[in-house]
Amino acid sequence: MSSPYLERILKARVYDVAIESPLELAPRLSRRLGNTVLFKREDLQPVFSFKLRGAYNRIAHLSATVAARGVICASAGNHAQGVALAAKRRGIPAVIVMPQTTPQIKVQAVRDLGGEVVLSGDDYDHAYDHALEVARARSLTFIHPFDDPDVIAGQGTIGMEILRQRAGDEIDAIFIPIGGGGLAAGVAAYVKSLFPKIRIIGVEPEDAAGMYESLKAGKRVSLERVGIFADGVAVRRVGEETFKLCQQYVDEILLVTSDELCAGIQDIFEDNRTVVEPAGALAVAGIKKYIAREGCTGRTFISINCGANMNFDRLRYVAERAQLGAQREALVAVEIPEQKGSFLRFCEVLGKRSVTEFNYRHAGESAARIFVGVGLSEGRKEREALVRTLTEAGYPVVDMTDNEMAKLHVRYMVGGHSHGLEHERLFRFEFPERPGALLKFLHAIGTTWNITLFHYRNQGSDYGRVLAGVQVPPQENEEFTQHLKELKYVFTEETANPVYRLFLGS
Numbered sequence: 001m002s003s004p005y006l007e008r009i010l011k012a013r014v015y016d017v018a019i020e021s022p023l024e025l026a027p028r029l030s031r032r033l034g035n036t037v038l039f040k041r042e043d044l045q046p047v048f049s050f051k052l053r054g055a056y057n058r059i060a061h062l063s064a065t066v067a068a069r070g071v072i073c074a075s076a077g078n079h080a081q082g083v084a085l086a087a088k089r090r091g092i093p094a095v096i097v098m099p100q101t102t103p104q105i106k107v108q109a110v111r112d113l114g115g116e117v118v119l120s121g122d123d124y125d126h127a128y129d130h131a132l133e134v135a136r137a138r139s140l141t142f143i144h145p146f147d148d149p150d151v152i153a154g155q156g157t158i159g160m161e162i163l164r165q166r167a168g169d170e171i172d173a174i175f176i177p178i179g180g181g182g183l184a185a186g187v188a189a190y191v192k193s194l195f196p197k198i199r200i201i202g203v204e205p206e207d208a209a210g211m212y213e214s215l216k217a218g219k220r221v222s223l224e225r226v227g228i229f230a231d232g233v234a235v236r237r238v239g240e241e242t243f244k245l246c247q248q249y250v251d252e253i254l255l256v257t258s259d260e261l262c263a264g265i266q267d268i269f270e271d272n273r274t275v276v277e278p279a280g281a282l283a284v285a286g287i288k289k290y291i292a293r294e295g296c297t298g299r300t301f302i303s304i305n306c307g308a309n310m311n312f313d314r315l316r317y318v319a320e321r322a323q324l325g326a327q328r329e330a331l332v333a334v335e336i337p338e339q340k341g342s343f344l345r346f347c348e349v350l351g352k353r354s355v356t357e358f359n360y361r362h363a364g365e366s367a368a369r370i371f372v373g374v375g376l377s378e379g380r381k382e383r384e385a386l387v388r389t390l391t392e393a394g395y396p397v398v399d400m401t402d403n404e405m406a407k408l409h410v411r412y413m414v415g416g417h418s419h420g421l422e423h424e425r426l427f428r429f430e431f432p433e434r435p436g437a438l439l440k441f442l443h444a445i446g447t448t449w450n451i452t453l454f455h456y457r458n459q460g461s462d463y464g465r466v467l468a469g470v471q472v473p474p475q476e477n478e479e480f481t482q483h484l485k486e487l488k489y490v491f492t493e494e495t496a497n498p499v500y501r502l503f504l505g506s
């Protein structure tokens with residue numbers, strides 16, 4: 001199975017800019033999965049991804065005359081920074097065409113590396129066409145992000161390093177993120193030439209599965225739309241050369257969801273305290289899927305952690321979805337009787353389980369519908385047991401854990417005005433967050449007064465924060481206030497808050 005790429009990769013020039021990244025054991029994940037998992041730390045490269053390997057190798061192979069005229073590429077992401085840095089090292093000009101919608105922080109990163117930024121069009125396809133035009137007009141060399149033998153060979157040096165760092169006959173499989181296919185093609189061509197028994201498994205997001213679809217069709221296909229959560233691999237059409245190499249050397253492609261990527265980001269964080277970008281967690285998500293399918297133990301798997309250019313403002317979403325992706329949270333809609341004390345009784349049925357979310361608004365009907373999040377430690381099995389427990393206790397339940405609309409929107413929309421509700425008072429409460437704290441809080445509030453609104457979301461902070469509406473007849477106002485003071489919970493009354501009148505009050 002020897003490949004002409006073997007020699008190209010051995011001769012590739014990348015170490016003027018790239019480091020030989022460590023291959024590190026991931027002890028926690030390995031323990032959890034019952035297999036040895038090693039991380040190839042490409043997130044530690046200058047500019048935080050492997051892309052500079054291919055870009056530099058391509059640029060290093062240009063003749064002095066051609067190089068002196070300069071290079072150009074189209075990219076809003078890691079390739080842009082890879083090309084800018086590689087050109088700077090070779091001391092030649094670089095033009096980077098980016099869509100006009102590119103965040104300022106990425107534009108600035110390229111400028112800081114000395115690249116000339118040209119903003120053009122609304123998306124990558126436009127930027128790509130424009131870059132080709134500028135390349136012709138200014139006699140610049142176009143540096144393709146993946147479909148080029150020198151780029152592929154540059155990325156292939158990762159395979160060469162892995163086999164230097166770990167004996168080939170100890171490795172069972174290498175998991176490789178795929179966008180246009182340059183990384184997978186290079187690593188696979190090298191590794192399969194020397195150790196054909198090592199499985200090469202590509203990993204793509206379900207909504208950007210260009211290589212998966214192409215291999216299935218036996219020819220390159222263009223995706224109509226691609227999901228951009230894992231922006232590093234959001235490619236509509238894989239390369240011609242990369243397709244051929246993947247067809248020859250990649251054993252299979254696994255597809256993963258965005259939630260599974262979020263869980264993968266958390267897994268990596270828990271092992272080495274780094275936050276990778278979504279594409280950077282593809283391989284770990286793939287390893288978990290593979291082990292779940294095969295039920296294997298004691299094997300050695302390598303995850304190429306390919307990048308860490310994470311937008312800070314994505315972190316909130318990632319943390320929110322990681323629990324669901326790892327089957328660590330179930331979301332259910334439950335109907336309980338609309339009467340005093342039924343809230344507390346419901347929480348007692350949940351027992352020791354940790355409640356992660358609780359949303360409810362009085363709707364003036366005989367039944368109350370509540371939106372509940374529950375922490376899970378044993379995944380899907382436990383989720384099914386939870387639904388059974390609630391059903392057996394007589395509560396109608398709808399499992400919403402896989403319901404995209406519930407997860408994205410409805411959880412934030414529960415509530416609103418309650419019509420015809422009298423004497424409602426609104427309070428914000430705080431209590432130290434620990435297991436069982438919510439149940440204790442509900443016990444303390446007691447069942448004398450009717451709870452008419454409840455919003456609680458455990459976001460991993462030190463204090464649990466609850467917004468609660470309580471129906472208090474005017475003659476009981478004093479008694480209620482006295483009761484609250486005796487509870488020793490920190491609280492603020494919000495009945496007079498204008499937001500309450502605008503969006504919640506009756």
Ligand SMILES: Cc1ncc(COP(=O)(O)O)c(C=O)c1O
Pocket residue numbers: 049051077078079145146155177178179180181182183184232233277279280306307308
């Ligand atoms: C972080 C990251 N991972 C994976 C890829 C995919 O690489 P390829 O297009 O060679 O498949 C990219 C491409 O830019 C990337 O930036």
